[in-house]
Amino acid sequence: MIDILVSAVMQNSLLSAEVQHVLLSAEMQAPTFQIFIWGLGSIAAVVLLCTIVWQYRVGRQLTEELEQLGKQKQKDVELDFVLKAMGLSVWHIDTATGELFFDKDFRHKRDDMMMGMDGDSYSANAALLVEEDSANVTKALGDICSGASEDYHQQYRVRMPHSSGVYWEESYAIVTERDVDGKPLRVVGTTQRIDERKKLESALKEALSKAEESDRLKSAFVANMSHEIRTPLNAIIGFTSVLPEIDGKEERQELINLIQENNQKLLRIIDDVMNISKIEAGKEELQMTTFDINMILDEVVNKYMPRLVSGVTISTQFAAEQQEITSDLSRLLESLDHMISNAVKFTSQGSIVVGYNPVENGRIRLWVRDTGKGIAPEDQERVFERFFKVDEFVPGAGLGLSICRTMAFSLGGSVGVESRLGEGSLFWMEIPV
Secondary structure: OHHHHHHHHHHOOOOOHHHHHHHHHHHHHHHHHHHHHHHHHHHHHHHHHHHHHHHHHHHHHHHHHHHHHHHHHHHHHHHHHHHHHHOEEEEEEEOOOOEEEEEEEOOOOOOOOOOOOOOOEHHHHHOOEOHHHHHHHHHHHHHHHHOOOOEEEEEEEEEOOOOOOEEEEEEEEEEEEEOOOOOEEEEEEEEEEOHHHHHHHHHHHHHHHHHHHHHHHHHHHHHHHHHHHHHHHHHHHHHHHHHHHOOOHHHHHHHHHHHHHHHHHHHHHHHHHHHHHHHHHOOOOOOEEEEEHHHHHHHHHHHHHHHOOOOEEEEEEOOOOOOEEEEEHHHHHHHHHHHHHHHHHHOOOEEEEEEEOOOEOOEEEEEEEEOOOOOOHHHOOHHHOOOOOOOOOOOOOOOHHHHHHHHHHHOOOEEEEEEEOOOEEEEEEEEEO
16 A cells, blocks of 8 residues: 555655655555564464463363352252251360350251250250260260260250150260360261160060060970979879789779879869960950859859868858859859969968959959968069969969969959968959959
């Protein structure tokens, strides 16, 4: 463009010499100006390129931070879900002040829960517990806050508000922050209500206790049965072996009577074991019939009259001239039989009375009163346990009164005893009519 202008001006003779001089100068400076423009453009291009690169890197960093933020948010959601599913609360203690703060609390809120307050000291929160547990928890928290222990774990009972009840909680804690000297600055912990777990533990302990008791009963059963069965069995075998050698009619009859007596003892033991096993297994259904209890008691008493030792009498005492009840007759007879047999066994002088009280609230109490040796207070509950014997020297398997209780329970009733040592006992059975 400048070349054209210069050529045109040179051709125009009318232009002054000054104008021609200016134009010639401009033509000489044109390459320098072009270099400046190119340099400035190059710098602008480099700056623009750097800006684009910087913006790309910043954008990439922002994208990564957003992704990390999303992942962290997802982790927080998952953590909250776990805490909520487990019913946990998360708390921390500022060891400098001893103040306890709840960061998150997903324990299932109930009206019976005692809730601690944010900002209270951990000792104030521990004061909400049962006194004995409060002392243990306060000491354990003090140990971890002072650095005396590395972690904290306690199970404790919390007092329910507005009642005398308690519920169980369990807490864990660790030190999460220390100063340059290694002393704890921050303790973080969790708390969970564990009522259901305690119930399960209690049920497991009870099951274990029952299993151990069952094992003990099995051992006692083997020991007792081996003795109780062997005694009449030995008598039967022994008397039977010598019977052919006896010529006298009276002696033979006496041996036969002894054999029959021991047969009955052996049969009674086997019947007792079979009866209690059937009832507890639920294999025998109740056979309900209506009958006059007076007639039943008379029959049972008459059966035992020949078995009384000299100096002992047996009689009845009825609350009414006639009393009909509806129950399982065989189970009732079995229970009465064992109660009267027990009275006969332990009464060496005096009397035995069998009777019942008037019906009250649809229930009747049958009883057997004797003037025997009586039972010590500490043994009065145990006499209804299997294989328990007040006097080990008195024959018997220790099943009779246990069968009475089992029979009474199966009839919807209960049993009990009132006794004083040296004065006698009164065994009773109460059943619906």
